[in-house]
Amino acid sequence: MAGQNCLIANDWFCGEYVRTRGQELTDATLQHVGITLVSVAIGLLVAFPLALLARRWRTFEGPVLGMTTILYTVPSLAMFSLLVPVFGLSAAVVVTGLVLYSLTILVRNILAGLAAVPEEAREAARGMGYGPIRLLFGVELPLAVPALMAGLRIATVSTVSLTTVGAIIGYGGLGNLVYEGMRSYFKAQVLTASVLCVALAVAADLLLLFVQRLLTPWARTGRRAVNRRAAEEAVVV
Amino acid sequence: MDVIGRTWDWLTTAAHWSGTDGVWHRLGEHLFLTAVCLLIACAIALPVAVLLGHLGKGGALAVNLSNAGRAVPTFAVLVLLLLSPLGTHGSWPTIIALVLFAIPPVLTNAYVGMRGVDRDMVEAARGMGMTGGQVMARVELPLAFPLIVTGVRSAAVQVVATTTLAALPGGGGLGRVITAGFRLTDTAQVVAGALLVAVLALLVEGAFVLLQRRLDPLRVRARAVRTPA
Numbered sequence: 481m482a483g484q485n486c487l488i489a490n491d492w493f494c495g496e497y498v499r500t501r502g503q504e505l506t507d508a509t510l511q512h513v514g515i516t517l518v519s520v521a522i523g524l525l526v527a528f529p530l531a532l533l534a535r536r537w538r539t540f541e542g543p544v545l546g547m548t549t550i551l552y553t554v555p556s557l558a559m560f561s562l563l564v565p566v567f568g569l570s571a572a573v574v575v576t577g578l579v580l581y582s583l584t585i586l587v588r589n590i591l592a593g594l595a596a597v598p599e600e601a602r603e604a605a606r607g608m609g610y611g612p613i614r615l616l617f618g619v620e621l622p623l624a625v626p627a628l629m630a631g632l633r634i635a636t637v638s639t640v641s642l643t644t645v646g647a648i649i650g651y652g653g654l655g656n657l658v659y660e661g662m663r664s665y666f667k668a669q670v671l672t673a674s675v676l677c678v679a680l681a682v683a684a685d686l687l688l689l690f691v692q693r694l695l696t697p698w699a700r701t702g703r704r705a706v707n708r709r710a711a712e713e714a715v716v717v
Numbered sequence: 718m719d720v721i722g723r724t725w726d727w728l729t730t731a732a733h734w735s736g737t738d739g740v741w742h743r744l745g746e747h748l749f750l751t752a753v754c755l756l757i758a759c760a761i762a763l764p765v766a767v768l769l770g771h772l773g774k775g776g777a778l779a780v781n782l783s784n785a786g787r788a789v790p791t792f793a794v795l796v797l798l799l800l801s802p803l804g805t806h807g808s809w810p811t812i813i814a815l816v817l818f819a820i821p822p823v824l825t826n827a828y829v830g831m832r833g834v835d836r837d838m839v840e841a842a843r844g845m846g847m848t849g850g851q852v853m854a855r856v857e858l859p860l861a862f863p864l865i866v867t868g869v870r871s872a873a874v875q876v877v878a879t880t881t882l883a884a885l886p887g888g889g890g891l892g893r894v895i896t897a898g899f900r901l902t903d904t905a906q907v908v909a910g911a912l913l914v915a916v917l918a919l920l921v922e923g924a925f926v927l928l929q930r931r932l933d934p935l936r937v938r939a940r941a942v943r944t945p946a
Contacts, residue, residue, distance in 0.1 A: 550915065550919070552878075553874060553877075553878055553914075553915045553918035553919060553922075554878070554911055554914070554915050555878045555879070555881035555882075555892065555895070555911065555914050555915075556878075556881075556882075557881045557882060557884065557885070557892055557895055557896070558881065558895045558907060558910055558911030558914060558915075559911070561895055561896075561898065561899045561907040561911070562904075562907055562908060562911055564899075565720075565904050634787065637784070637787045637788050638787050640788070640790075641787060641788060641789065641790040641791075642790070644790040644792045644793055645790075645792055645882065647792075648885070648896075648899065655790070655792060655793070658790075658792065658793050658796050659796075659885075661796065661800075662796040662799065662800070662885075662886060665800060667800050670793070670796050670797055670800055671797065673793070674790070674793035674794075674796075674797055677790055677793060678788055678789055678790075678793075681787075681788035681789075682788055685784070685788070
């Protein structure tokens with residue numbers, strides 16, 4: 481009965497809430513993860529050709545960067561409201577909005593990563609007979625991975641946090657619980673959903689950091705012997 | 718492109734601009750909230766960042782803070798503050814949520830700017846007998862100025878866009894134009910609201926770029942040297 485009391489007293493922390501609404505919390509979390517995952521994946525698929533386009537034809541660089549920057553100044557609230565007439569009340573609204581936001585960060589970072597590739601590496605690859613596509617995937621992209629992953633981490637964390645605003649149309653994952661909790665003045669629901677949302681962002685960030693370390697073994701600095709590192713580098717190239 | 722026409726009609730209808738729910742009133746609230754939050758955020762973040770940057774300490778704090786700032790949803794913070802005892806104090810929940818949102822970009826950029834100052838310059842200044850405070854005020858701050866303003870600028874633009882969230886729990890600002898339009902399923906009004914906020918954000922960005930040019934200590938000095946000649 482002591483557990484019931486915290487629901488009646490409307491406490492911030494309530495174990496009983498987590499126990500009785502476990503299913504609701506799981507569903508919201510899954511929706512949150514799903515929306516984030518799809519948004520970032522599509523964002524990456526769109527940002528990549530855009531960045532390549534901006535790099536190949538310099539005239540595109542200004543418009544592409546300008547467009548994505550302007551998109552970033554559109555408030556999320558307006559973005560989601562504006563997309564409703566296009567997609568109806570569906571998750572596609574939130575996903576599209578989040579994809580558009582992620583473009584700003586992703587395009588910039590991919591461009592920065594590719595620009596930071598040393599010219600010597602390019603020259604060497606060309607000298608070895610690499611064509612433009614093999615040069616891109618075999619040399620430039622691996623070297624751009626740190627900047628690319630940094631951008632991906634920022635985009636993912638921002639997306640997790642922005643997904644909450646999707647609650648205005650009912651597709652905000654954990655944001656839905658925050659929104660409902662705001663209306664019904666349900667403290668435990670708001671706090672639990674908020675904490676889960678932050679935990680989700682931190683977990684995604686750590687996961688991507690781990691992936692980055694797997695992808696760039698040569699960047700790991702430590703007490704490792706120099707010849708071992710040279711060997712690793714050789715394997716990667 | 719019927720929506721564009723209807724948005725234009727909405728924006729050119731005088732009745733939409735006057736009154737408590739009118740654009741002028743909401744714009745005033747929006748600017749007030751943005752300015753107050755930005756000032757408070759700067760008052761807190763700049764001294765801390767400049768001092769930490771001068772001392773060369775707390776780099777991890779500066780970086781982690783900006784990461785943490787991104788991970789915490791402003792909407793959730795706003796609702797949490799509303800349900801707390803602070804919720805009964807008018808605009809304070811909104812202001813606090815936005816200040817927390819604005820501090821990370823201001824602090825991180827100012828810190829990076831201070832650390833990015835050429836160490837040789839600092840050494841030279843010290844060699845000339847400048848005290849720590851003099852080095853900070855005459856060497857590091859002027860050189861870090863562009864990055865410091867960049868941080869404030871990006872915070873300002875983000876705050877302008879994010880202040881719209883205040884409308885969700887019924888606060889003020891241009892977000893109210895958008896939420897009201899959404900409730901009335903009036904697309905033209907939603908577009909008009911979004912347009913107003915985006916234009917305001919771009920104006921703020923432009924104003925800061927101008928301000929940066931006018932006030933940059935190195936440029937001002939360069940102009941002063943050039944003028945008498």
